[in-house]
Amino acid sequence: MVLKQLENQSSFFDDRLDCDLVIVGGGIVGATLACALKDSGLKTLVIEAKPLEVAASRRQAYSLSLLSSQILTGIGVWQQIFPKIGKYCHIRLSDANYPGIVKFEREDIGTDFLGYVAEHNVVLTALQEAIATRSDVSWLCPAEVIGVEYKDSLAAIEVKVEGKKRLVKTKLVVGADGARSLIRSLAGIETRGWKYxxxxxxxxxxxxxxxxxxxxxxxxxxxxxxxxxxxxxxxxxxxxxxxxxxxxxxxxxxxxxxxxxxxxxxxxxxxxxxxxxxxxxxxQLMQCDRYVKSRLALVGDAAHCCHPVGGQGLNLGIRDAAALAQIIQEACRQGEDIGDLKILKRYERWRKRENLTILGFTDFLDRIFSNNWLPVVTIRRFGLWMLEHLTPLKIFTLKLMTGLKGRTPKLAQF
Ligand SMILES: Cc1cc2nc3c(=O)[nH]c(=O)nc-3n(C[C@H](O)[C@H](O)[C@H](O)COP(=O)(O)OP(=O)(O)OC[C@H]3O[C@@H](n4cnc5c(N)ncnc54)[C@H](O)[C@@H]3O)c2cc1C
Structure with missing residues (x-):
């Protein structure tokens, strides 16, 4: 089902744009970006390979951080999500049967909760419903991107929709198409990392x-x-x-x-x-060499993946979406070209280093705990003891994992 068709179909040989921005991938990260652009006035197209209800029906649940809840509040969908999800006020970290347990409490950082647990369909359905109310966002769905050509002033995206090929021209392509991103590989962006x-x-x-x-x-x-x-x-x-x-x-x-x-x-x-x-x-752990090229930005799993320990992957993607939306909106206000590499680099500088910190932290956790060598066991048990007893270290770790460290997107400031 093609939900909302673009009104005009331009040919490859003219420079007429079909829309300002194309988001490839209508998962939670892509849909968050579409919602976060609500005040930009940009004509946005979201291309999703699966029918909307199929994309939303994935059986998975995620730990959502405090920052993600603030971003989802900022885009106006949190009130639909909140009644349907799990909330936790305590976190317990333990090392197999070793009795020294680290206890994190909401009082440690003075918040109502330490995090949330939401099913995929609850979050994505709320975002899809928010998009449905917007006249500046269209879906092309189910439709699969099969090629992209980047020119100086535009990008031309080849899409297969209902068995036919069509061309969509835009100022900026955002790859939100997951860990095996076609958009990333078509752009020749290298990745670094390893499979666990x-x-x-x-x-x-x-x-x-x-x-x-x-x-x-x-x-x-x-x-x-x-x-x-x-x-x-x-x-x-x-x-x-x-x-x-x-x-x-x-x-x-x-x-x-x-x-x-x-x-x-x-x-x-x-x-x-x-x-x-x-x-x-x-x-797997994966980080792209670059998050951006001229007329291209990558967000979410298309740009980075991490070990699920600590439940961080989707939260990083939601934060990417809020950061990119902010950079794009600021560029629009200044009358700048949103596909200009100079603008997109601002997003890369913001997010790449912050994501690397979390990727490194989850990797460190997995390596230090998935190990039976006595010196490592001794060091990590001492580390757990410090985490439980040194309040500044405990608060720093909690803030890192709940997203409260690092630069906060404006959407989450209220
Ligand atoms: C076991 C496990 C547990 C996890 N637990 C957590 C957790 O607790 N908390 C957390 O924050 N993260 C967690 N994660 C990580 C999280 O699942 C991912 O980071 C997140 O789903 C990535 O979202 P995304 O929108 O970037 O990509 P995806 O969810 O993969 O969405 C990509 C979308 O793009 C579409 N698409 C792909 N190719 C094309 C194309 N060519 N044309 C059009 N559309 C296309 C797809 O159909 C899909 O809808 C976990 C991961 C695993 C494996």
Whole structure:
């Protein structure tokens, strides 16, 4: 279904623009950017390969940071999302069965919550509904981008829609098309990083014991396990293990799987029931050499991916979207060309270093905890002790993980 067609179709040989900005990928990051551009007056087109309801139906839940909640408030969708999601006031970090637990409390940073847990469809549907009210944003969907040509004054995007090829011309292309970004590879942008020796098994459980306000991250030598509270005594669990073990966990008989899970969660959640499939994800760390080129910017997983420990990936993407929207809006106000490399570099300078800090932090966590070598075990247990007892270190870590460190986009300042 093509939701809203562009009115004019220009030919490749003239310089008539179809729109000011094209966002390729209508996932949460792309849709956030479209919403965040609400006061720019720019004519925006979002191209999404899947039908909207299919894109929204992904069975995944994410930990959303305080900064992400502020950005989503700034674009006016948080009030729809808030009643339908999990909220946590406590975080518990632990090292396998070692008794020294690090306890983070909302009082440590004086906020109502330390974070939220939202299902993909709750967030994306709210964003899609917000876009539907906007006359300056159109969807081309389902439609797949298959090529892009960059010229001095415009970019020409080749799109396959309902089996036919068409051309869309714009001032700026934003690649929000996920980790395997075609937009990134067509632009010849190199990436750096590595695939981990681990995969994640992600699933939702219903549990008997009440636990609706604590997020757990427990580190095992095989990999971390995150337990995130969802409403109604449900939890989203991300269980990281070496590839073969993760594959075996996915296939394991349900009763045996739940028995192993109860063992891992220390019986804390009472009787468990599996209420979703078990999804297997490979884990990688990736950062692009460049986030921008003339007439191109990359956001979200198209620009960087990290280990799911600490639940940061989507939060970084939401922050990219808010930062890019701000840079574009400021350029519009100054009458500047939004596809000019000089303008786009401002976004890259802002986000690349901040993302690298979080990528490095998640990598450090995974490496230091997925290790049984005695000197490393001793150092990390001392580190955990410091984290629990040194208040400035605790507050610094909490602020880093909740997005409250670094430059705050204007959308999140109110
Ligand atoms: C197990 C696991 C747990 C995680 N938990 C968390 C968490 O708790 N918190 C957190 O912040 N992050 C988490 N993440 C990371 C998070 O899932 C990603 O960072 C996030 O989904 C990236 O969003 P995105 O919009 O950039 O990309 P995507 O969600 O991949 O969206 C890309 C969109 O682009 C579309 N598209 C692709 N190619 C084209 C094309 N050629 N033409 C048109 N459209 C196209 C796709 O259909 C899709 O809709 C987790 C990841 C994993 C694997």
């Amino acid at each position: 020796w681990q995969s994640c098994v992600a699933f939702t459980i219903k549990h008997e014991a009440p636990q609706n306000d604590t997020a757990f991250e427990r580190f095992w030598p095989t990999g971390p396990m995150g337990v995130l509270p969802l409403p109604g005594n449900h939890c989203q669990i991300v269980w990281t293990a070496p590839h073969e073990q993760a594959k075996a966990l996915q296939k394991l008989d349900e009763q045996e799987f739940l028995r192993k899970l109860e063992e891992r969660t220390g019986g804390l959640l009472g009787k468990l029931q599996l209420v979703s499939d078990r999804y297997l994800f490979p884990v």
